[in-house]
Amino acid sequence: MFLVGLTGGIASGKSSVIQVFQQLGCAVIDVDIIARHVVQPGYPAHRRIVEAFGTEVLLENGDINRKVLGDLIFNQPDRRQLLNAITHPEIQKEMMKETFKYFLQGYRYVILDIPLLFETKKLLKYMKHTVVVYCDRDTQLVRLMRRNNLNREDAEARINAQLPLTDKARMARHVLDNSGEWSITKRQVILLHAELERSLEYLPLRLGVLTGLAGIASLLYLLARYLLPYP
Numbered sequence: 001m002f003l004v005g006l007t008g009g010i011a012s013g014k015s016s017v018i019q020v021f022q023q024l025g026c027a028v029i030d031v032d033i034i035a036r037h038v039v040q041p042g043y044p045a046h047r048r049i050v051e052a053f054g055t056e057v058l059l060e061n062g063d064i065n066r067k068v069l070g071d072l073i074f075n076q077p078d079r080r081q082l083l084n085a086i087t088h089p090e091i092q093k094e095m096m097k098e099t100f101k102y103f104l105q106g107y108r109y110v111i112l113d114i115p116l117l118f119e120t121k122k123l124l125k126y127m128k129h130t131v132v133v134y135c136d137r138d139t140q141l142v143r144l145m146r147r148n149n150l151n152r153e154d155a156e157a158r159i160n161a162q163l164p165l166t167d168k169a170r171m172a173r174h175v176l177d178n179s180g181e182w183s184i185t186k187r188q189v190i191l192l193h194a195e196l197e198r199s200l201e202y203l204p205l206r207l208g209v210l211t212g213l214a215g216i217a218s219l220l221y222l223l224a225r226y227l228l229p230y231p
Helices: 014-023 031-037 044-053 066-073 077-104 137-148 152-160 165-171 182-198 203-227
Strands: 002-007 027-030 109-113 129-134 174-177
Touching: 002 014, 014 027, 014 109, 014 182, 027 031, 027 077, 031 077, 031 109, 044 066, 044 077, 066 077, 077 109, 129 165, 137 152, 137 165, 174 182
Parallel strands: 002 109, 002 129, 027 109, 129 174
Antiparallel strands: none
16 A cells, blocks of 8 residues: 645635545545644643643633734744644654554555645655645636635735645645636546555555565464464
């Protein structure tokens, strides 16, 4: 099995593309959902965040107040790095658990929905393929203004706060152009899925794991023969 990192930009249509992949039966892991999950009360990251930033980052029910925490690390690289050092290992653990689950279920590839795939570059080394859901800036601006009921100035500010989609498209192995009709985008998704399904890049890892498991089983059998008395 291999990993496919998928990203996009605000109002580029990434969520709609993910839905098509899911309808095609693909395994999808949403890193944002995992990031929210690992900071829930009772998890190690939650305890360490409170120790590092104080109880003022908590809501009344004990959950992390994401807005307050975000304000604390805004324009403070040291605090942001501290938060990342707390959360990233826990996020990666959960990703590995989810990925292994899909591996056991026989999936050829797993899609990881990672909003900041190219910005942080933390997970790029694990991705066999990278995919960007792209649309031209004018289309992105119109969609964002309509979707969020924003004026042009506010919409442009939100777009400018992200890495440009043109830059992401240059870095990606695959680009899904969602600038036009949705039916065209959907066909691109279907074709990419077919290409990834045909790929044999999952075989080396799967064969390696199966060989390792067979070796362990043989060793256990020999130990049992040696240690257990004959009837």
